[in-house]
Amino acid sequence: MMIDSVFVFSxxxxxxxxxxxxxxxxxxxETTLDLIEKLGAINQEQMVQPRIATDEELLLIHDPxxxxxxxxxxxxxxxxxxxENYGLGTEDTPVFSNMHDASAFLVGGTLTAVDYVMTGKARHALNLGGGLHHGFRGKASGFCIYNDSSVAIKYMQEKYNARVLYVDTDAHHGDGVQWSFYDDPNVCTLSIHETGRYLFPGTGSINERGQGTGYGTKFNIPLDAFTEDESWLNAYTTALQEVAEFFKxxxxxxxxxxxxxxxxPLTHLSSTMKIYRxxxxxxxxxxxxxxDGRWVAVGGGGYDIWRVVPRAWALIWLEMTENSNCSGSLPAEWVEKWQSKSPVPLPTExxxxxxxxPPIPRKGEITEKNAQTVEKALYPIxxxxTIK
Structure with a gap:
């Protein structure tokens, strides 16, 4: 029996x-799942345990x-x-005990989500532990050791013969996933991020369109610093609709x-909860x-873990399950539970x-520049x- 959505967690x-x-x-x-539970928006049938990814699965992308x-x-x-040669033991990715197993569980969580969706057990699946999009074939980068999305995409190709659209709305460019499939015409990547002029990893220009037979299936929308909701959403909705129609x-x-x-604290954009709705x-x-409804979602960045991430990520699950209980006040018991642990006042709405x-003085200029960026990025479509 198919259930509509599953939430991968342990x-x-x-x-x-x-x-x-x-x-x-x-x-x-923890804070996100607790918010969802305090809303009464999840049941045990929807909760799924992740498994650990095998070495064979990790080798789909990563160097032995x-x-x-x-x-x-x-x-x-x-x-x-x-x-150091492998990007380990750096300030971004310090070595920690049992690092391999911990990282392989994040990958296995995304593969669990994939199997539920691709075998028809669930229409949608969410693994908020995943989304480590900076991991490379042979190197850790940007807090990411293994790249669960890249492994999951290759897994979907090999096991289910799927054409995959990867959509990345992290403020940082989804570089690891893009480069993993840069010459693959059956994987389309769309990344909407803050321009690399000011932000790690410095890549993701509109000219990164793929290579060989993969040319024209990689899309980047680098947005100006201080971009606000309206301009951000215009870029996202325009790009995703056109890219999906093109790639099918x-x-x-x-x-x-x-x-x-x-x-x-790590980025320079000016969006609010409006975009996360x-x-x-x-x-x-x-x-x-x-x-046919097949949607796998993972987490990713998000470094205001008290005021922003729980609300933003809970909204993904509420949308997946078509639950409209996401306006007005947050559950008081959730605020009370976590306020004593939070170094900042928690939101109540x-x-x-x-x-x-305060108002952004360059709003008009930023909006116009972003609109031009979208126009250039989608020009081939x-x-x-575009070679398809």
């Missing part, structure tokens, strides 16, 4: 922890020497010099980094329009106040010159 996903002061903090998963290095680092047996995928995989918000709505619509930040 405490194993919380073990991906670099150290207590690192910005990547999986407490986000790299996997071995991660395993050695996990037990303190990798020298500092060798670790079998399944949609969305990466839902929640770091484009004004309050995020709309992101899953359009993804849901596109999944039903082109993919789903939506942000209208005076969240609109002019039917």
């Amino acid at each position: 405490n194993d996903l919380l073990k991906y922890k670099f150290n207590s002061h690192h910005p990547f903090n999986q407490r986000r998963l 020497n790299y996997i071995n290095a991660v395993k050695l680092a996990s037990v303190g047996q990798l020298s500092e010099h060798v670790a 995928p079998d399944v949609i995989l969305t990466q839902n980094g929640a770091d484009s918000h004004y309050l995020d 709309e992101i899953p709505k359009l993804a849901h619509k596109i999944a039903h329009q082109y993919c 789903w939506d942000d106040p209208s005076d969240l930040y 609109r002019n039917q010159k």
